[in-house]
Amino acid sequence: MKNDWLDTLFPPNAERTVPWPPVGETVTLWRPTSLHELQLVAQTGWQNWPPRLPDQPIFYPVLNRLYAEEIARDWNAKRNDPPIGFITEFEVQAEVAIQYKVQVVGTQDRHQELWVPAEELNDFNWAIVGPIRVIGHFAGKGYTGAIDPETHLPEDF
Structure with missing residues (x-):
């Protein structure tokens, strides 16, 4: 999975990765997202x-x-318009997820992410098992909408 543009943005000698911990058949991942991106996910049936x-x-x-x-x-919740952030959780087939290195972008035990090149996202999506779930939200100053406390979705969603 070599990408020249990725090497330009993040030279190999600057890369900080850690090994994958033991995994089962699937890996649980999370994604913070905006209302706009969440609406696009909903349009796919949360898939x-x-x-x-x-x-x-x-x-x-x-x-x-x-x-x-x-x-x-x-x-x-501070920089989006509207000022709200959602936390999503989803499962991915482990055999696909572990193809991507665990990137450390801050504190080693907390700030870990996968970097899936945009051109590989379609294949990554095929490896999602079950629905993408909304598990939390943060409404920022100035957010005027109402959020359902159980679903974490805007009431007019």
Whole structure:
């Protein structure tokens, strides 16, 4: 899975990776997301992530819920319009997930993510097992919508 553009953005000598821990048949991943991206996921029947935009060369699910919550709270709920971040959780076939190195982008035991090149996202989506689930949300200052506390979805969703 060699990509020249990825080597340009993240030179091999700057790469920080850790080995995969033992895995079963599937791997649980999380993704912090905006309302717009969540609407696109819903349009697929909660089965797929939408294609990346031209300025998004990678899709990056994260390997733990705390990190997903941190991004949803500190980034999505502060910088998105509307100012809200959702935490999603989903399962991926382990044989596909482990093809991607675990990238460390901060604290080694917390800030771990996979870098799935945009051109490989369709294949990655095929490996999703079951639905993509919304498990939490963070509404930022100025969010005027109402969120269902059980589903974590906007009431008008």
